[in-house]
Amino acid sequence: MERGRGALGPALELVHTGRAPTRAVLTAELGVTRATAGAVAAELEALGLIRVDARPTAPAGSQGRPSHRLSVAPDGPVVLAAQIHADGYRAALVGLGGTVVATAPGCMTVPADPSRIIDAVVEAGAGLLRSSGRRCLGAGLAVPSAVAEPDGTALNPLHLSWPAGAPVHELFTEALAKSGVDDPAGVPVPGVAGNDVNLAALAEHRHGAGRGARHLLCVATGHRGVGGALVLDGRVHSGSSGLALEVGHLTVNPAGLPCHCGSRGCLDVETDTLAFLTAAGRTPGPEVSLLQQSRDLLRTEYADPSVRAAAELIVDRLGLGLAGLVNILNPDRILLGGLHRELLEADPERLRAVVADRSLWGRSGSVPILACTLDFNSLIGAAEAAWQPVLDDPLAALA
Amino acid sequence: MERGRGALGPALELVHTGRAPTRAVLTAELGVTRATAGAVAAELEALGLIRVDARPTAPAGSQGRPSHRLSVAPDGPVVLAAQIHADGYRAALVGLGGTVVATAPGCMTVPADPSRIIDAVVEAGAGLLRSSGRRCLGAGLAVPSAVAEPDGTALNPLHLSWPAGAPVHELFTEALAKSGVDDPAGVPVPGVAGNDVNLAALAEHRHGAGRGARHLLCVATGHRGVGGALVLDGRVHSGSSGLALEVGHLTVNPAGLPCHCGSRGCLDVETDTLAFLTAAGRTPGPEVSLLQQSRDLLRTEYADPSVRAAAELIVDRLGLGLAGLVNILNPDRILLGGLHRELLEADPERLRAVVADRSLWGRSGSVPILACTLDFNSLIGAAEAAWQPVLDDPLAALA
DNA sequence: GTATTTTGTTTAGCGTCGGCACAAAGTCAG
DNA sequence: CTGACTTTGTGCCGACGCTAAACAAAATAC
Incomplete structure (x- = not known):
């Protein structure tokens, strides 16, 4: 029938x-x-x-x-999307199609207590929801940490100075219930938490530069550290316990800087924003984020030989790391975010050449390396994760 | 109905x-x-x-x-399985359940001409088939080389001294047609060719030590070089063009031996059979395979300090490589084959300790590292690949 | 204005599966 | 040995979700 x-x-x-x-x-x-x-x-x-x-x-x-x-549907249901990063948080309402309906930027001081900041970002989202009057079908949260698969704890929230093992999923669910983000029947909407780079890769795969890719590798440097994500046939591969694609500790400079992991010359410390600013001979100031300082430097002073040399140094090391990943994962597209994206756009050919040269089969068919195209891709990715139950079974999700 | x-x-x-x-x-x-x-x-x-x-x-x-x-079914249909390795070839008939029905070991001299050896191994299989009188539903071939995804060419058959790009799939299909391996209607059975380690991992996942694993990583050293394979949710991940898990060129000893890939200290040259024999101070003889010599040495002379020291050196480097893979792939089980399996069994704790120590999150929950359990796992994997269409749609495959 | 192409809709029908009642084949208690 | 209980196998019916086919609609081409 x-x-x-x-x-x-x-x-x-x-x-x-x-x-x-x-x-x-x-x-x-x-x-x-x-x-x-x-x-x-x-x-x-x-x-x-x-x-x-x-x-x-x-x-x-x-x-x-x-x-x-x-x-x-232009006035259809939305999901609540939230993101926490080293400099603050952001909440948004996102409709189907990845359209951001409303945004609330958060404060720039992140308390060390996960519970308080999660409450704050959810409350910001709940405020948007109340003033929009739209139905909410789910909620997603992006955090700069691996999130354990079954239990939803943050495994390495180093850049937030949170305790390892913080129960992100649980806190998020509680905050949603507290803020009254519920469906017409009064049941709190389901909340899902994930790693920000994983979610960014998912968003780019569905709505951005990753569309159509079968095996998408995404590498991004936000403020500190390097994150990776892999989307295989449309699904994020987060490993058996959520720890996959911890690419920050690939060795790209055997005689390089010591890393907190115990090794030396890791991608994490050799290609992040601090590494770039230091290589360019700049002492980073505290006023704006390291990413912003790096971006400004690249865009306004790329003609300066020391800036250019620093960029090329980082690109060479990044290329080495990407080549290693290509040999293992053989993706059909690579997307770069954050500082890495800026470096790619400053000199696209150099990075592609390094990767092709250092990957085993780069000469035969090199991997396309592109820049992420979505603004707030982690935020939209959090929304994607929240939409997933609806996409899997619309009837059940709306009931 | x-x-x-x-x-x-x-x-x-x-x-x-x-x-x-x-x-x-x-x-x-x-x-x-x-x-x-x-x-x-x-x-x-x-x-x-x-x-x-x-x-x-x-x-x-x-x-x-x-x-x-x-x-x-004990007398049900079979598939033809074939394997080519550095020292010869082998053909077999394999029934459902991974049961080897008949085997034909091949000669130990491998001609450099891919066409001739593929013809020979298929003819050996066809002979088995004729004398068994059973129906054949497919054929699989395992080769020690990455096999390109759409076109079925061997991308790096270095250890067979074949030309790169040899059309393995095409030659296999032709050989099957020539040998009259066909269904009752006279149509030649479909042939599928794949990388031997990929196929071994598939076989172990279905019938061996990999049963029940969600994300299975398999690393094996046969005669020369190191191969890797990844099975995700029951399906081999071979990358976008069949080149995934080329793990042989992970750096495990920055100041180590030069490798043909241009780098130094690759897993390939630091942990294969030749590396082990050399480290143990033995000059390999030409009479038996390097794998056999290594195995004999480990089993009979492990008490010898030089042998033990060599084994521990290789294990430490292997552990470093595995830890790198664990950080990227986060598998829930690792299987080792060939020499690596022997090394694991000689001293299981050392390898597990190295991997746990060098992987980022090894202390919280270490990955089980096990030995492959199937004899001829590449061969059975070739059969698995051949069975796949039948498993996907039995009615269509039998029509 | 008529033919052609492509898309949307209606109706009939069929294949596949769940639900249910009942039969079958064992164990357990006395 | 008998009867109660538990678990498994089977036959029948209906519902669901689709295809097929005929028809209607809306555009372009000539």
């Missing part, structure tokens, strides 16, 4: 990621008949998740009856 | 991997009703793939009606 129940999730994901701009494309992508695709689109529209344009806009130069355009 | 078509493949895989010893277990594992599971079992039996015992053997100490035992 009700047609297209099984295809509901896949169909929503296609619209969500922009791979189904029209009903005709949806039909082809789902591999079902027009009748089923029509029923699916109608049902998703009835659920208030997508919009089916009444008047189809005819694409120029094509024969036949034009297909109805599909898009995400 | 016909019930249980959708579950046919999953059900066969459960019986194949020994996870469904009885019909009752099959029902639970599939998550379907008893009626559906019964229909599935009946259909698979009718297809000649499994056997359903008529008289159930009552397991002691359990109430209720005993369930019918399920097993692989």
Whole structure:
């Protein structure tokens, strides 16, 4: 009777990621008949998740009856997205399609108590939610730490000076309940916490520079340290306990700086913002973030030989690390974020050449290395994680 | 009308991997009703793939009606499995469940011409097939080289002194057609070629020491060089072009031996059989394989301090490499093959300690490191790859 | 204005699975 | 040995979710 129940999730994901701009494309992508695709689109529209344009806009130069355009419902439900980083936090409401509906920037002083900051960021999000009046279907939180898979504890929140093993998931869930972020029946929405780089990679894969990649490797330097993430066939690979892609301790300079891990010359200490500023002979000031200082330096003083030399040094070491990852993971695309993105854009060819030269099969077919394109990709990734249950089973998630 | 078509493949895989010893277990594992599971079992039996015992053997100490035992059909179809390594080749017929039905060891001199040796190993398999009289549903070939994903060419068959880019898949398919390995309708069976370590990992995951692991890392040293493989959720991760897990060129000794890759101190040259024999002060002889010489040395002269010191040196370097892989991949189990397996068994604690010490989170929860348990695991893995279409869709594969 | 192409909708029908009732085959208690 | 209980196997029915096919609609091409 009700047609297209099984295809509901896949169909929503296609619209969500922009791979189904029209009903005709949806039909082809789902591999079902027009009748089923029509029923699916109608049902998703009835659920208030997508919009089916009444008047189809005819694409120029094509024969036949034009297909109805599909898009995400403009006033549909949202999810609460939250991010905590070394300099503060940020909350947002994000709709389907990765559209940021509202944002609340957070304070720049991060208390060492995880409970207080998580409460604060959730409360900021809850405020946005109250003033928007929209329905909230889930919540996601991005933190700069590996998050253990089953129990949701932060394993290495070094850059937040939190205690290792902080129960991030639990605190997030409690904060959501406290702030009254619940569905119409009064049940608190489910909260999910994850590593910021993992979530950024997920967001880039769905809405940014990673679209269409099968095996996407993402490496990013935020303020301190280097994070990595891997998306395989659309799913984040976080390892058996959430610790995968801890790429910061690849050796890229055997005689280099000592690292807190006990080794020397790790990617973490050789290619992060502090390494760059130091190599450029600058003493970092306390007023703005290290990332901002590095970015400013690269954009305004790249002509300065010492700046350029520093950039090239970091690029060479980054290339060595990326080549090692390429040999192990063989991704079909690499995305760079944070300082690494800036370095790529300052001199794209040098990094690509280093990676091709040091990876075993780089000469035959080199891996595309691109810059992340989404602003706030970790935040949007947190939203993606929150949307996941809805994409898996829209009917169950809305019930 | 016909019930249980959708579950046919999953059900066969459960019986194949020994996870469904009885019909009752099959029902639970599939998550379907008893009626559906019964229909599935009946259909698979009718297809000649499994056997359903008529008289159930009552397991002691359990109430209720005993369930019918399920097993692989003892005289069911087979696949042709072939392996080429540095010292020769081997062909076999393998049934469901990873049971080797017949084997033909090959000559010990490997011609440099890929076409001739592939013809020879396929002909050996075809001979087995003719004398067995059983139906053949597919063929798999394991080679000591990365195999490119779409086109099936051998990318680095260094240890066979084959030309890079040898069209292994194409030659295999041609050889199968030439030898008359075909189905009842006269159509040649499909052939699939893969990297030997990848296939060994697949076999260990399904029938050996890797059973039940979610993220399985496998590292093995055969005769020369080091190979790696990763099985994620039951599927081999071979990267976007078949080059993943080229672990041989992780740096484990920055001041070490030069490697043909241009770097120094690679896992490949620091932990293979030649490195071990050299470290032990032995000059390898030409009569038996380096692996055999290493194995003999370890087993008979481990009391000799020079042998023990050499083993510990190699173990320390191997541990460093494994720790690097653990930081990136975060597997929940590691299997070692070839010389590395021997080294593990000579002193299991040392390797585990090194890996735990050098991996970032080893102290909290260390990864189990085990020895491969299957004889001829690459060969059985080749068979697994050949069985895959049957496991995916038994009806289509038998048609 | 008519033919052609492509898309959307309606209806009928079928394949696959769950639910349920019942039968079958064992254990356990007395 | 008998009866109660537990667990497994089977037959029947209906629901669900899809395809197929015919038809209708909306555009372009000539």
